[in-house]
Amino acid sequence: SAAEKGGYDYFMLKEIAEQPKAVADTLLGRIDAAGSLTLDEVRIPVSVLREVDKVVIVACGTAYHAGMIAKLAIEHWTRIPCETELASEFRYRDPILDRRTLVIAISQSGETMDTLMALRHAREQGAKVLAICNTNGSTIPRESDAVLYTHAGPEVAVASTKAFLTQLVACYLVALYLGQVRGTKWGDEIRAVIRDLASIAQDVDQVLETMEPVRELARSLAGKNTVLFLGRHVGYPVALEGALKLKELAYMHAEGFAAGELKHGPIALIEPDLPVVVVVPSPRGRSVLHDKIVSNIQEIRARGARTIVIAEVGDEAVVPYADHLIRIPATPTLLQPLVATVPLQVFACELATARGNEVDQPRNLAKSVTVE
Numbered sequence: 059s060a061a062e063k064g065g066y067d068y069f070m071l072k073e074i075a076e077q078p079k080a081v082a083d084t085l086l087g088r089i090d091a092a093g094s095l096t097l098d099e100v101r102i103p104v105s106v107l108r109e110v111d112k113v114v115i116v117a118c119g120t121a122y123h124a125g126m127i128a129k130l131a132i133e134h135w136t137r138i139p140c141e142t143e144l145a146s147e148f149r150y151r152d153p154i155l156d157r158r159t160l161v162i163a164i165s166q167s168g169e170t171m172d173t174l175m176a177l178r179h180a181r182e183q184g185a186k187v188l189a190i191c192n193t194n195g196s197t198i199p200r201e202s203d204a205v206l207y208t209h210a211g212p213e214v215a216v217a218s219t220k221a222f223l224t225q226l227v228a229c230y231l232v233a234l235y236l237g238q239v240r241g242t243k244w245g246d247e248i249r250a251v252i253r254d255l256a257s258i259a260q261d262v263d264q265v266l267e268t269m270e271p272v273r274e275l276a277r278s279l280a281g282k283n284t285v286l287f288l289g290r291h292v293g294y295p296v297a298l299e300g301a302l303k304l305k306e307l308a309y310m311h312a313e314g315f316a317a318g319e320l321k322h323g324p325i326a327l328i329e330p331d332l333p334v335v336v337v338v339p340s341p342r343g344r345s346v347l348h349d350k351i352v353s354n355i356q357e358i359r360a361r362g363a364r365t366i367v368i369a370e371v372g373d374e375a376v377v378p379y380a381d382h383l384i385r386i387p388a389t390p391t392l393l394q395p396l397v398a399t400v401p402l403q404v405f406a407c408e409l410a411t412a413r414g415n416e417v418d419q420p421r422n423l424a425k426s427v428t429v430e
């Protein structure tokens with residue numbers, strides 16, 4: 059009913075709008091006044107976490123994209139080797155796991171069969187399993203050694219939005235917590251990131267307030283068949299997520315690429331007027347990547363692509379090559395997906411509406427996939 063949707067036409071729109079609160083709620087009570095993480099609810103003894111020598115993340119779909127970003131955060135902040143794998147592939151390749159492996163299973167519903175089977179396999183091999191989940195008491199947290207709940211509230215729309223942002227927050231918390239218990243050398247950076255996390259909900263809110271041009275752009279592209287998405291580092295999973303949203307909602311051919319792969323094949327797809335969304339890393343910090351992406355944008359534009367550029371406020375280098383420029387607030391590199399994903403959600407939702415598709419219940423899809 060309209061009341062359930064809080065006055066929005068679709069649950070998805072309501073859930074997109076709820077993201078600042080979902081993010082804030084997921085942080086609530088988990089960082090103390092001194093800026094330390096208090097994750098006592100993660101009932102894996104600190105002595106065990108100190109001995110972990112490998113992290114493996116398993117998940118599907120959108121949760122998998124959160125896991126790809128988590129890998130970068132975990133390796134950067136803790137220096138523990140981490141791999142992220144599609145849950146549906148994991149147990150069929152006889153993965154190497156033992157008592158010192160921490161497996162993180164990410165799932166909104168907590169009922170995804172592929173993810174459940176992967177965590178069962180991991181536990182049989184003696185690994186410890188930490189679930190990141192949005193649904194209290196669901197199967198995945200019940201079968202795990204510990205759980206860190208995301209506090210997104212119920213997500214009804216099939217296309218995941220607020221669950222994704224809170225999965226990212228939970229992953230950052232786990233990465234920072236692992237760093238904290240192991241006495242990582244990134245002390246100052248970790249303190250700075252924790253400070254930035256505290257204000258990140260406001261940044262998400264700010265993005266939501268500037269989405270009208272994105273909706274307009276989406277409507278203008280309703281007749282297109284293909285949209286490509288490019289990104290690097292954390293921007294690559296964001297590109298994959300943007301493409302997944304568009305497939306699910308707009309039933310368009312959408313593909314995400316690592317921008318560095320362009321010249322290894324995908325650039326052959328570029329043709330006049332093809333919309334290409336590019337997620338640009340911050341020009342501060344890892345500026346080498348920034349400059350490389352700017353040349354990618356130049357290259358595809360020279361071949362006639364319609365460039366849709368998502369870039370940090372104040373990034374002037376992209377201006378000459380952007381047919382459409384979507385601004386996002388400045389954040390630390392690893393946190394950028396929290397703000398960069400939001401325009402892609404709005405874009406896909408508006409395109410679905412413009413194409414006359416059912417937004418909350420896309421064809422052929424179920425909210426949780428409880429079969430393998």
Ligand code: AGP
Nearest residue numbers: 119120121165166167170217218
């Ligand atoms: C996201 O928009 C999808 N509907 C889907 O990829 C989903 O993220 C995936 O099925 C995993 O679901 P889960 O988080 O409930 O395990």
